Amino acid sequence: MKINWGTGVVIAFGLFMTFILYFVFEVQSNSKYDNDLVVEEYYKHDSHFQDEMARIQNAHDLKERPSMYYTAEGLLITFPDTFVSEKIKGNVLLYRPSNKKFDFNTSIVLGGNSLLIPQTKLIKGRWDVSMEWQYNGIKYLSKEVIYVN
Incomplete structure (x- = not known):
């Protein structure tokens, strides 16, 4: 099966979006990354x-x-x-x-x-x-x- 350049760009873009979403969810859910505000209230x-x-x-x-x-x-x-x-x-x-x-x-x-x-x-x-x-x-x-x- 031959993949043309348009399909390759869509696949690359999809993989990139998956990586970014994984990274965002990992940082938000893992307690070792501190996401506290500098000042409470x-x-x-x-x-x-x-x-x-x-x-x-x-x-x-x-x-x-x-x-x-x-x-x-x-x-x-x-x-x-x-x-x-x-x-x-x-x-x-x-x-x-x-x-x-x-x-x-x-x-x-x-x-x-x-x-x-x-x-x-x-x-x-x-x-x-x-x-x-x-x-x-x-x-x-x-x-x-x-x-x-």
């Missing part, structure tokens, strides 16, 4: 966007800002000496973009003017750090990206 999060921008602007307008950097002991967050550490309240969210199972939240409890998140809580790779804090009734939001080696 996306629309609810979006409605608070303007408030978030105001808190980021408040943090940006500070003359002396808190600093976040990674050391051998872990993530060190240091507030300037001009802040009274007892008046600082808030929490730090560490978000792991590659896997939400490693995300965690910790309250800001300062020892002196710094907070140390120990190395044992951090795995290697990228972390998005979001620190929401309040000082003298003003709300602030600081965001950083750190890389753990």
Whole structure:
């Protein structure tokens, strides 16, 4: 039986469509492929966007800002000496973009003017750090990206 070029194109197109459909169904049904959204309740999060921008602007307008950097002991967050550490309240969210199972939240409890998140809580790779804090009734939001080696 001889197959002409038109039949060959139709067969190739059909095989390609079958492969793509198989791939789509495999990714959607297999639990090893994570299809989670970046943010749970996306629309609810979006409605608070303007408030978030105001808190980021408040943090940006500070003359002396808190600093976040990674050391051998872990993530060190240091507030300037001009802040009274007892008046600082808030929490730090560490978000792991590659896997939400490693995300965690910790309250800001300062020892002196710094907070140390120990190395044992951090795995290697990228972390998005979001620190929401309040000082003298003003709300602030600081965001950083750190890389753990």
